[in-house]
Amino acid sequence: MPRRRKRARFEQLTEFERGRIIGLREAGLSYRAVASRVQRNSSTVMRVWKQWTDECRTTRKSGSGPRNVTSARDDRHLVRMARTDRTASSRQLAALWSIATGVSLCASSIRRRLLQCGLRARTPLYRIPLTHDHRRLRLQWANQHRDWRADWQHVVFSDESRFNLWYHDGRIRVRRYAGERHLPECIIERHSGRTPGVMVWGAIAYHRRSQLLRIVGNLNSNRYIREVLQPEAVLGVAIFTNIHLQSRPGFPNGVGIDPLEVDEILKGLSDD
DSSP: OOHHHHHHTTSOOOHHHHHHHHHHHHTTOOHHHHHHHHTOOHHHHHHHHHHHHHHSOOOOOOOSSOOOSSOHHHHHHHHHHHHHSTTOOHHHHHHHHHHHHSOOOOHHHHHHHHHHTTOEEEOOEEEOOOOHHHHHHHHHHHHHTTTOOOOGGGEEEEEEEEEESSSOOOOOOEEEOTTOTTSGGGEEEOOOSSOSEEEEEEEEOSSOBOOOEEEOSOOOHHHIIIIIIIIIIHHHHTTSSSOEEEOOTTOTTOOOOOHHHHHHHHHHHHHO
8 A cells, every 4th residue: 555545544534534434324335435435444434424323423522632721712812912023932922921821831832823823933024114205216116117128138237235244133033924924014124224234236237247346435426436337337237238227216325326327427438
């Protein structure tokens, strides 16, 4: 007998299988024939049929294991606690639960209850703090380029990224249901203030990428043109013809330079 089929004989019967056993027995099939149809032992079929004829029910009897410490109402309260603080760990929730109810629960029990209710610890969606103007500019750019038919091989995307060296930015989990990734309470804003770190600039195109350029100090429009576009960006992308440099729209830490001015700079340097 295949291992998978053999293992299925020891699994719990589903409500559909119990109903199927009763239906096949009422159709006149023997215990052995029913067991062959449902891929179960004959003793299991006999036990289900006897329970139906004696008690008129097919639900499984409760096992002899330990009972749950929490009730269904307690589980709902636990879910509300987890949804109130999405980033709380199972140990923190266990401590809060013990203070609120006076009942001790281990961290594994907390995780098991939340998993049964559909709350799973997942990786959060990180984003920088955005104002109303940032969102408006990003939406405006997306709407303008939604049906764009430009040749993407002539577009260069540039971006700056800062690597933090001070505060903790390690793994954080949020408890959420499936499909709640973009809820505000499931999003963690990453710090963008002045803290020790390393800032680099880079650009990518269709077939190649530029070298990473370390940026020291504040980056304004003059430094962006003098130290990034002229010595670095043009060296990496000048082989393209009719290039267009696209930076991120609505970026809070942008250098404040007009994209049209960037295009004019690139065209002038390419002509030279």
